[in-house]
Amino acid sequence: MFEGGIVLIGAIIGDIVGSRFEFNNHRNKNFKLFAEDCHVTDDSIMTLAIAKAIMETERAINKDYEKNGYYSLLEEMSVRYMQEIGRKYPDCGYGYRFNQWVFCANPEPYNSFGNGAAMRISPVGFIARTESEACKLSEIVTGVTHNHEEGLKGAEATAVAIFMAWNGCTKSEIRNKINSSYYPLNFTIGGIRDSYQFNETCQETVPQAIAAFLESGSFEDAIRTAISVGGDSDTLAAITGAIAEAYYGVPEILRKKALTYLDDELRAIYDEWCEFTEAGHPHSKFKMLTKYIGKLSDRAYFGDWVFDDENDGSSEHPKQMPFVKYDELVKMFVDEFYQFSQSHPEYKLMKYHLILEDYGVQPNTAGLRDAKVELLDAQCILAMIMCIIRFERFGEGLLLNFFKEGIILKWLKRLKTIDDSDIDSNPANIPNQSSKDK
Numbered sequence: 001m002f003e004g005g006i007v008l009i010g011a012i013i014g015d016i017v018g019s020r021f022e023f024n025n026h027r028n029k030n031f032k033l034f035a036e037d038c039h040v041t042d043d044s045i046m047t048l049a050i051a052k053a054i055m056e057t058e059r060a061i062n063k064d065y066e067k068n069g070y071y072s073l074l075e076e077m078s079v080r081y082m083q084e085i086g087r088k089y090p091d092c093g094y095g096y097r098f099n100q101w102v103f104c105a106n107p108e109p110y111n112s113f114g115n116g117a118a119m120r121i122s123p124v125g126f127i128a129r130t131e132s133e134a135c136k137l138s139e140i141v142t143g144v145t146h147n148h149e150e151g152l153k154g155a156e157a158t159a160v161a162i163f164m165a166w167n168g169c170t171k172s173e174i175r176n177k178i179n180s181s182y183y184p185l186n187f188t189i190g191g192i193r194d195s196y197q198f199n200e201t202c203q204e205t206v207p208q209a210i211a212a213f214l215e216s217g218s219f220e221d222a223i224r225t226a227i228s229v230g231g232d233s234d235t236l237a238a239i240t241g242a243i244a245e246a247y248y249g250v251p252e253i254l255r256k257k258a259l260t261y262l263d264d265e266l267r268a269i270y271d272e273w274c275e276f277t278e279a280g281h282p283h284s285k286f287k288m289l290t291k292y293i294g295k296l297s298d299r300a301y302f303g304d305w306v307f308d309d310e311n312d313g314s315s316e317h318p319k320q321m322p323f324v325k326y327d328e329l330v331k332m333f334v335d336e337f338y339q340f341s342q343s344h345p346e347y348k349l350m351k352y353h354l355i356l357e358d359y360g361v362q363p364n365t366a367g368l369r370d371a372k373v374e375l376l377d378a379q380c381i382l383a384m385i386m387c388i389i390r391f392e393r394f395g396e397g398l399l400l401n402f403f404k405e406g407i408i409l410k411w412l413k414r415l416k417t418i419d420d421s422d423i424d425s426n427p428a429n430i431p432n433q434s435s436k437d438k
Contacts, residue, residue: 007126007166008051008273010219010245011119013258014237015043017223022093025230027193033223033254040261041093042086043238046120048269049085050141053077054123055276071140078141079107088265093234095200101145109143113150115205117142118158119235122242125162127277134163146202154202157182158239161210165246168291170332171214183207189215189225198231205232209239216240218343219248248288248343286378288340289385290416292333293409302403303327324397333408334389334399341386347379352390355383363387365398369407373414381411381418 020037057074086094086102094102095114101107121138128134135156142155157178164174179185183203189212199205208229216222222244226237262270284290303326311317341349348355356363359380361371368384376384385408392399402408 007245007277008047008122008270009250009255009258010241010243011047011122011238012040012044012241012262012270013245013250013254014223014226014239014241015041015047015119015234016258016261018227018234018237021227021233025198025233027228027230029221029224029228031224031227033220034257034261038261040263040266041234042089042098042116043119043235044262045085045089045092045266046082046116047122047238048266048273049082050078050120051123051273052085052269053081053141054127055272056081058276071136074137074140075144079144082144083107085265085269098145107144109145109147111148112146113148113154113202114146114200115154115202115232115235115239116200117146117151117155118202118206118209119238121155121159122162122245123273125159125242125246126166128159128163131160131163134159150201150203153182154206157206157210158242161213161243162246165213165243168287168294170291170295170329171247171336172328172332174210175214178207178210183210185211185214187211189229193229196230200232200235205236206239209236210243212236212240213243213247216244217339219244219250220254221343222248249284284419286415286419288336289333290412290419292329293412293416295329296403296409296412299327299329301327302330303400305397324400326400330399330403337385337389341382347382349382349386352383352386355379356387359383365391365395368402369405373410376414378415378418381414385411 016038017033019039019041020035022041053074054077057070057077060077061070061073083102090099090103095116097110097112098114098116101110121142124137124141125134128137138156138159139152142152146152146155160181161174161178164177169177175185183206185207187207189208192208196208208231209226212226212229213222216225219241222240223237226240227233229236259267259270303324305322306325307322308320311319313319341347353363356367359376361367361376361380361384365388368388371380371384373381388399388402388408
């Protein structure tokens with residue numbers, strides 16, 4: 001059921017990084033990620049409580065919902081572990097009504113639409129097998145407290161975004177889903193940064209958190225973008241961090257640093273979750289790119305040449321030069337490849353000519369076509385992709401041919417093979433400089 005990869009740490013990192021900015025907003029992306037006054041808050045604690053509830057439910061019952069009452073048991077376990085774990089951390093930042101619920105002998109949902117519904121939902125997005133299951137699981141674990149329609153919607157939107165990111169959807173697909181089913185994302189982070197105010201509701205936190213992810217270029221950039229919005233910084237960054245983790249993965253240096261903020265009990269739950277989901281190994285380095293394998297494999301159309309048949313070439317009606325109109329999927333791939341290059345300076349991809357020469361690959365279309373892909377490592381494959389993308393500036397249509405001929409697909413499959421076999425050579429093991437504290 002479960003896919004490998006380090007999961008659940010994204011929300012925790014967002015929470016810890018944002019903890020010192022919750023009541024002292026920092027409205028730009030230039031700051032040290034981890035500091036002495038950073039700490040774990042209720043966002044992380046309740047995320048781990050929901051993870052614990054899911055694990056205990058899975059262990060206690062087979063996933064036959066109709067006969068075995070899986071949903072009923074999950075609801076019971078959600079209440080049990082949010083209270084049991086939550087009572088051990090009475091001063092971690094609970095809202096007034098949730099604090100009452102945690103310590104109540106007979107807890108009941110209280111019609112809340114607070115953003116706490118979304119901050120704790122990430123385990124659901126990672127374990128769900130289908131989008132509809134993500135929605136149902138979200139409803140169950142959220143409804144025990146936040147049973148207002150806006151609370152349920154905020155949690156579900158977050159869970160669905162995580163599910164889609166984890167299962168290889170593009171940002172365009174995620175944006176379209178949120179736009180059509182949950183919230184209008186008709187704003188930019190830059191456009192709201194100066195006016196956005198502290199707000200603890202789902203409807204004024206979840207859209208902003210999702211937008212911060214959609215505008216980001218890497219996991220770290222997503223966290224920085226979320227913090228720069230202001231507002232309820234720890235919760236907003238926790239939501240963004242969960243989606244960003246599913247999409248980009250998390251640099252190991254950030255994961256290790258964040259885990260030092262967990263006490264023994266919280267760390268034990270995190271380790272238990274990793275073992276339970278078989279998620280103890282690093283996230284695929286190239287998932288941001290290799291997710292396109294399935295999309296390209298099933299596609300025959302990548303773009304077309306556009307010719308000006310309306311004008312006659314006279315001075316009054318000059319003809320427009322032919323150009324390639326690329327499919328949106330191709331444009332998204334190119335945009336995300338540039339984002340990958342910027343967030344992974346260790347590959348030095350803007351020096352693609354030198355890299356290819358070092359590997360004996362001629363930096364021209366014939367050399368790229370003839371390269372023995374199975375013998376090349378990740379840096380060379382990435383350099384070839386950069387090369388053909390940059391060649392488009394001088395010979396329009398070259399990139400289109402490489403998509404149509406399946407060459408880009410072949411290169412991505414090689415990256416996937418390298419990821420799966422973990423045989424990538426230097427410099428893939430060089431720590432990502434962009435992930436270090438600035």
